[in-house]
Amino acid sequence: MDSLHARYPFLASAREAVRDANVDLAEIVAGEGDRHPAVERGVERVRRALLDGTARPPEDGRRWGTAAEVLSYPIARMLVSLLDAPGAVEKYASAEAATAYERFTEDFEAAAGDLKSTRGASLTLDTLLSDFDLSESVVERDDFGVAVGTYLSLVEGVDGDDWRLVTRRLSDGVVAVSEAELHELLRTAVEARVAADLPLSVPEEIADALDEEVAELESSFTDADFSHDIDTLAPGLFPPCMKHLLSQVRDGEALADHSEFALTAFLTSIGLDAGEILALCEVRTASRADRLRYRVERLRDERTAQYAPPSCASLQAYGDCVEPDERCETIRHPLAYYEKALDETGTVTDWRDREDTRLA
Ligand code: SF4
Known part of the structure; x- marks a missing residue:
């Protein structure tokens, strides 16, 4: 698990890193004593996603280590699956995607300006496309082009007449998009990946161990209403x-x-x-x-x-x-x-x- 995974925990490579690390999430969640940092960050991840529309750490200065950041993502997915709150999954996925969008557009801009990242955790467009199996479907032209089949599946999550195929330039099976539009399509791809399989069927022992966290989250939504x-x-x-x-x-x-x-x-x-x-x-x-x-x-x-x-x-x-x-x-x-x-x-x-x- 590295800092790139901490910033983009939905990447396939982050999931593999968790698997390779042989981490037992049930043990982390059910551990005795103080709440594990990954559980604490998972709770904050969901709270901020549902209340503030972002998955960034809270503004009170608390920060977590790389492993806790990465592991908080699968824990947040379990928490959001256990919540009794209407629209929780959609809101959570939308907030994760919004945060990812902010981060990857910053990273792409820094790379274009040839700025050195101080975090050593920058995501490149190629890496993101490859992680989403989109390398073959996206081509760089004057701007960008997206293979029409891929384009249609990506715009399913986007509203607005501007995205309808009849309004787009299409040649050789490729739809022309601007750089900003490509980034928007990547945001929807992240959102779809985060929402995939949610709500999860959480094993009973983990659900029981997360009782307190779920109650805490539900009460913070009530307070905000x-x-x-x-x-x-x-x-x-x-x-x-x-x-x-x-x-x-x-x-x-x-x-x-x-x-x-x-x-x-x-x-x-x-x-x-x-x-x-x-x-x-x-x-x-x-x-x-x-x-x-x-x-x-x-x-x-x-x-x-x-x-x-x-x-x-x-x-x-x-x-x-x-x-x-x-x-x-x-x-x-x-x-x-x-x-x-x-x-x-x-x-x-x-x-x-x-x-x-x-x-x-
Ligand atoms: S309500 Fe007042 S204190 Fe709160 S954010 Fe708005 S301007 Fe600032």
Whole structure:
């Protein structure tokens, strides 16, 4: 097990490394005394995936060694299989894929700029393609091309008219894609691999040993559920962080993935559907509308928000906590801020009933 496996634990080579190391996961999970680091990281992996949409380590500075990082992945897959939480598998796979995407695009960019990785754990495009048996199906041309059969199976996990075959350039059985589109297709390939076979049938002795961890995770989702009582849309009362992200979107700026996740999770958590979010964000182009709609549909089920948005600590860590005000000092979550602001303000006109659609 090496640091590349720790950053990309879904790789086939990581699975082989675990097998070669002859590790007994049941022993790790059921061990006496303190919780094994791999179990602790597995719990954090699932918690962050389901609450923050990322599989990165928590923002409190805790870090784990290479073996614990690698082993936390199969443990997280067992934990997510044992959870009684709607959509847990999809959310988990999506968060692992989002984190992988952030890491491999950084690695590819560093390689293109000929920067030396300080981690010694960079993934190359060739390695990733080979790990997913895609070396023969992806060719480098002016941009890139993907064999049509492979293209069709990869776009199954992607929404949006831009991906329909009729809208693409196709020659000699190869579909032209840009570099960014290839990366997006690789993200969906990672997501499909992470979700494959989930939920697992977890052996009883391991399920029993993970009882406490599963209960702990389920209670943290309950704690994060603020959304029942909020049915008023008053953007002027949003916390400063969400106002700032919303203004950026309205100005046509592209948000970083984690920022877009935070904003859409916040808006779905207060009950907005895709159409209302598109109207509030003043989305004007079809491609941005497709992307946002896709994101929102993944965040909602038919009745309620599935994901709580990130906490203030996560938003601060990502640089999305902007100009916090006095109310911010009294809360730890942007939804709690909004609930409090609504309570303290009394009667407000719902933005959906207003003629003036400015945010204030
Ligand atoms: S403290 Fe929390 S609610 Fe306030 S701006 Fe920062 S992240 Fe948003």
